[in-house]
Amino acid sequence: MPYETKRIKLQKAKNLLPRIRHAIYQPVASMKVTAWVTAEPVPYSERTAGAKVELAPGDKWGNLWDCAWFRFEGNVPDAVSGNKMVLLIDVNGELCLVDQEGSPMQGLTNINSEFDFSLGLPGKRVVDLGYEAAGERIDLWADAGCNDLFGQYRSGTLKEADIAICYEEIRQLYFDYEVLLELAEHTPENGARAERVTQSLYDAALKLEVINEETAKQAREILAKELAKRGGDPVVTVSAIGHAHIDLAWLWPIRETIRKGARTFSTVLKNMEKYPDYVFGASQPQLYQWMKEYYPKLYDRIKERIQEGRWEVQGAMWVEPDTNISGGEALVRQILYGKRYFQQEFGQEMKVLWLPDVFGYSASLPQLLRKSGVDYMMTQKLSWNVYNTHPHHSFEWEGIDGSKVLAHLPPEDTYNSPGAPRSLAKIENSYLDRNVSEHALMLFGIGDGGGGPGEEHLERLSREHNLLGLPPVVQESSLSFFHKLEQEKARFQTYRGELYLEKHQGTLTTQARNKWFNRKMEKSLRELEFAASLLLAMGENAYPSQELEEIWKETLLYQFHDILPGSSITRVFEESLERYALMYGRTQELIAQTYAKAARLTGAGEGQAVVFNSLPWEREEVVLHKGEYYAVKVPSMGFASLAEAELCPEQTGESGLRAGEQVLENRYLRVTFGQDGSIASIYDKAAGREAIAPGRQANVLTVYHDKGDAWDFPRDYRDTVAGRMQLVESSFSVERNQAVVEQRYRFGESTLVQRIVLEEAGTTVRFETKADWKEAEKMLRVSFPVHVASEHVNCEIQFGYLKRPTTRNSMIEFVRDEICAHQYIDLSQPDYGVALLSDSKYGYSAERNVLDINLLRSPSYPDPVADRAEHQFVYAIYPHRGDFIAAQVYRKGYELNTPLTVAEPSAATLAARRTATFASLIQVDNPHVMIEAVKKAEDSDDLIIRLYETSGTLAQTAVAFGGECSAVEEVDLMENTIGEAGAQLMFQPFEIKTLRVKL
Template sequence: MPYESKRIMLQKAKNVLPRIRHAIYEPVSAMKVTAWVTEEPVPYAERTTGSKIELAPGDKWGNLWDCAWFRFEGIVPEAVAGQKMVLLIDVNGELCLLDKEGSPMQGLTNINSEFDFELGLPGKRVVDLGTSSAGQPIDLWADAGCNDLFGKYRSGTLKEADIAICYEEIRQLYYDYEVLLELAEQLNENTARRERVIQNLYDAALKLEVINEETVQKAREILAKELAKRGGDPVVTVSAIGHAHIDLAWLWPIRETIRKGARTFSTVLKNMEKYPDYMFGASQPQLYQWMKEYYPKLYDRIKERIQEGRWEVQGAMWVEPDTNISGGEALVRQILYGKRFFQQEFGQEMKVLWLPDVFGYSASLPQLLRKSGVDYMMTQKLSWNVYNTHPHHSFEWEGIDGSKVLAHLPPEDTYNSPGAPRSLTKIENSYLDRNVSEHALMLFGIGDGGGGPGEEHLERLAREQNLLGLPPVVQESSLSFFRKLEQEKERFQTYRGELYLEKHQGTLTTQARNKWYNRKLEKALRELEFAASLLLAMGVNLYPSKELETIWKEMLLYQFHDILPGSSITRVFEESLERYSAMYDRTKELLAQTYAKAASLTGAGEGRGVVFNSLPWEREEVVMHKGSRYAVKVPAMGFTLLTDAKRWMKGQGEAELRAEERLLENQYLRVTFAEDGSIESIYDKVLDRESIASGKQGNVFTIYHDKGDAWDFPRDYRDTVAGRMKLEGSSFFVDGPQAIVEHLYGFGESTLVQRIVLDELGTTVRFETKVNWKETEKMLRVSFPVHVMTDHANCEIQFGYLKRPTTRNTMIEFVRDEICAHQYIDLSQPDYGVALMSDSKYGYSAERNVLDINLLRSPSYPDPVADRAEHQFVYAVYPHRGDFIQAQVYRKGYELNTPLTVGESSSTHAGANGEASFTSLVLVDNPHVMVEAVKKAEDSDDLIIRLYETSGTIAETSVTFGITDRKLEEVDLMENPIGESDGCLVFQPFEIKTLRVLRG
């Protein structure tokens, strides 16, 4: 044997591998291919209703998003009888083979599908026929989509459709060779193990100058010696589970996701028949629900594998949602509906939150998880950080209330692992907590567009289980992994607060209309549930449980992390906006009907108005009914009759309410304007305090160049100012109890109309805005430099708030320039502060004393017309005495987003026991306790009341109810009983408590 250099030996081994792969399959007969093409999917029973075409390789069959039913026909030639046969099919699209009943059997994907080739090749083209007999007929139907895994249009032409011999020994040799070749590349230089592996690969390569049965056998014998060598005591053991992260919409519409699910899951089931060690997991009950509805036979097969224990249902939420923008109660419902589905369908109690791909993680999540019986969380997205490396892969994550969950980030930093030696080596070398942990997780398969693991993943893992030179790997469930990890958690570090992703800040703003509808629908559903609960308390059970659940689940679907954040293609948003509008209209219709019924039980009289307040504090406001204004005082979570209210008359506030050239004023505030429409001053008359920083202007609309995509905008955007909105006209006037200025602005082809409103008794300045936005690759922001000095901004998140730095002293602070807030963001000194509130915006910046809202973006990818549309939104400025806790800023945010509602009595019909015996459904006596939700229990007619502490302090409160003859018990977020309650509650900072009100 010559003393050849290791480099040359290794290169010769590499050169042989493609030749081995090419020799695995030998086509022997072309199949007849017929397709029936349609624009949208049609069911199996209608498969021949499209445009019929006969196809040969190279023929085009469709354009992007076209669908087709393919029929493949052929006969196994006599000459190859008794050999292992396969079909090789590639239609340059996604394909699902079906059985005679129209149920999915196996998914296939084009070889040239877009994918990160460092993670492997994405295509699935082989259909195993087993040992075939001469003359065996082939007659297969397949449902096709003219797109690749990532929604791209690659060619739309038939590439191959052949009957072929599979040379099994060559196939096995290929994986023997591939695993050892990559092992050699991963091992350290000048080790005996590496040199032995290279030598044997080289020896095998010399045998394979000609590839035939004899040389393949000899090569396998040589390599078997190295594959048989076992590892010693492990430093890290890798738990591997097959995965196919499927985005429910992204570069494809939702209808294609349903088909992706069928293709992926049928492939999983097919491979489970061949690989007895194969463990697979999939998340998102919505995806399983689609399988149940569209592919019931496939769903039954999935259920069998779940019961067998080889298929793990994963995750504790209805979908994998965005957790920055979704509201608090929406996140509760994600968990409630998600866990209930898996429990009811499969008898599985979900313990792991599965969020591999969302764009940051709210600091409220740990409490939501622990109060829902979820102990663990898995993600990997923090590996995408740009400037700062997240310090742990295994750690305890602590939320704003002190709750903790055990979190793990797979050290390979992907959910698309090839399951190759490089995967295992990276896990061992990159695992940041390997000094205190012996366990790490690996997710193997092809995800995002679906497809899941292929034979290559499973063949590699079979050879790597305890291969010398690699950490051992075992296929098992993620829950089994987490239970092992939990035994080590005493040595793990704790990470407190939000898990901020240093990318994708643009998703807080992109597709603003979706975000507007999301906020409006979240609030409308809260209001409807309160109204229906109020009616229930009055003795009338018309609670629309089924319809509410249907609307909730569809809204939760649109909170998926590529829909609500705005990072999908045009069609996704066209369809979601249409459905949002329909759901919102239906919710408002149900709300009007419910309040009308409730009003009829108050004794108001037919046609009389009743004002309802769903917030837990008394409100004094002016409302409009039948063209008249009324000054009302509405009790907390209750109602008042308009017949008991004073009609607002013109002239009541004339002495204080002014709207003059460049001036709005009431008894509390005086707002003055510059010639360009910006605000020079918001003067607090009561405290003799100016709110706008000296020499600065507020409400300045600046447009920046934005060459980013839906996810990201340039970090240096402030250095690329495109201009400002130019004032084109103004009018100042008093309209009833409001002083108003209406500004008209223009920029390029875009216009902005804004009504700035100061209510007669108002302490906020409200900006009611309509924009016809036609700019491309631009970003519109509005800023308020305020007369406040503080190092932190107070940002509302779900069930509480976060303090975020206004300084830029470190790299961590620098990259967190764009931050998420819900109903308010606030800058406060101990004696004074200014809050900025919004009805639908989530992207903010707070640097030094400047509060800034990202109003609109118009990136060109993946939706080339993103946000070039008409928009409406409201924001408001609230100067206040004391800090934001003392000023109860959270209440102002809720009031902006939750207007009083007037219901009109539909009849003089009295309640079940006469007129309603109460005017407030729920009362709490601590101003820092918020009642977030009132709803009917999932499994009874009891009421569920969800409360939380808003200020970050220990709070005591008593909870009283308009309902008499009742009992209370505390329950968790899944509505499971915890213990009895007397209504006297003690909240820890930001704690959520849920009560069940049982009728006596």
């Protein structure tokens, strides 16, 4: 007689699995449910302050984002004595059970939640009572949010609140059966192992026509033989660590993230009591700080598990930030504050950069990591590439300066692993570097408030530890994994340059106001730290350390990878913009106060204004003060009295400055406009050549259809032109030292006003822009076809630049059409070039000879009103002789973003203090060395000076300090001493050096 076919046997097993799961729990009593509903969270002490409702299953208790304190009351029947008892609770929202002091005990999540079900079911509804619960009185309080994992509304009704028997033998059978079923499906189809496992499942199924504890025990005895079979010497060993990726804001507001953290972390702690092998990790000091502030008792329990070694604090940054848009010094502060927090709170030295979900990785990161004592990086986002597969899962990543870190991408391509046999099979089969590596990482659990790993993950792993047919898996920290991986790195390949994600290029532009504020905050914090450092060097210790740290940390919070990129809901941006405005205003206030004090110490008298320059080169510019224009010369990182400056005269025809007849002109440039407002010509008089491609129009404001979301716009957007902004009126005028044309445009319901400015001695054309944008699902871009031929465009990134192709010869080049740059993007020949500068834009394209900048886009998801608002921004065109290095384009970018500051001495403050003996705090004698930051040291009154080489060449410079200093030493980015600094500093290409100056 032939055997039954494998297909039939497996289908019988699959059909049986839901029946087993359904038989695990038997409700025996309902609980009384009362809720007190509020619009926003209230503390435990005020839990009855909301609107009171009595609930039965099916009753509604809230709308999206409503909050409630639930009370569950009931009695466990005496008749269930000897059984394992549980509570089954689902409020169609997220819930956190608390103890009698209001401290989180366990998080629960609605089953009906938006999630990738191929990774498992996201719900957590079971509360263990144990075997001795008969006769017990139930009186539980829980804090609820009327939203699912991803901020979606799921009816807002109570689904269940029952006391139930848990048939443990059936529960264990379920996981036995599930693991072996997947094993049979993911081992070689015709192999003996798959056949025998399938037969065991079939034999067990024959015992389970009626499912009860006795038949479950019989079935488990059959399956135990296959679960007991062990593997031989491993080819790949999988290191598994529990994970709960929590976006600090995304489809929910920041306030809900705090509660998600409590629900998730309390669930982790609960499961650690039940599963002794369970090792969990979580990143982001900001999240831990919230736990410390809002849930101190929970935080203390977390600290205990960290000290025990079962809870790994992960990552080296304050949050998991966007690394394309965040500025260089901001990334340094992410690491500085992140590592210091974990060291101070837990005594942990962070060695791993943990960025599973950001939208591309700057080529500056490897140097920042190595100079901060971070040796490893983990991500998985590159698995989202659309056209090209990243060639490695384990590799050495090399940055623009040559620094390398060991990087690993979990081969399962997710941070929400179900920890199932299919997970292990995929890791073994998909690991691109399995020819040279025997180790891979798996991150298991459910994120975004889903409580991390559930019992299903941990039950599976307990059976898979060394199960024949699967690679062995061990639960351990990611750091332990990287230590193993490092032993193999001599055989790994090196990948140099940025790790470009072939998705989400729209995030370089979406939510333009947020990006504008981010740039302004980064520059304002730099200015404030310089001003306060200048005052410190003048002998006055008034450095606002605490307030600066608070502002920095909030700025870093808003650089989180779903806030700064613009990919969150409306409420997130309403709240961030409100906070940005307050922080920016306060920072500007502190700058003014600090410079006013410094002005007094320069010796300036009452009413004698002083001009301050925070950039490390002498600047000759025109400044406006009290309605008058002054031509000033201010030394490197220093100051000059406005009393010694020349008052700019009214312009005459002899100055060469004119505006009219469709032309702006000064001594260096002549800009000619078409009747439609576009630029027909930028003639460089000094170079004797045209900067705009002949016959082409520049500064054309083109509107494209954009049916994408916050993350992505169509790749074929150039083929879906909606139109151009139409010129309504223009007026030309000379305003003291500026030739100006003001142009007014309209498209649909939107208007845009540009002041195009050419200063008397200026070499750039500035486009000062205000837009009232009301279009939906549209994208506004502006382009400049330039009279330059080059196969590469030069793009400023943090602490350097990248050369990217202007050709589209391969699929790699094709998909990298939209690129990130900070203060400039430049197209240069050896003898000539044109740069496009910006004060707040990050999305660019450079194809052949066209420089293009993405100004605004207004997708409808997840924020249906994204960028429908009033905007302001500045960009500029800089034609130059020589290539971009010879022309020092980076300086033009800094000058556009860092204006000179004029301050009058504070009336009486510091009047008796000594006058400063210097006019320049710091000078460097190499034009390619930039001073990015001057600040007070974290743990002393010393000054920290951060410099970097800008041109990609070897460089040597002397650094001169205007104030008195007793010693200068070199430190790393964590401000740990490396050694003494000599009279000359030697830089490798793009190298960052940090000095400590002892005053």
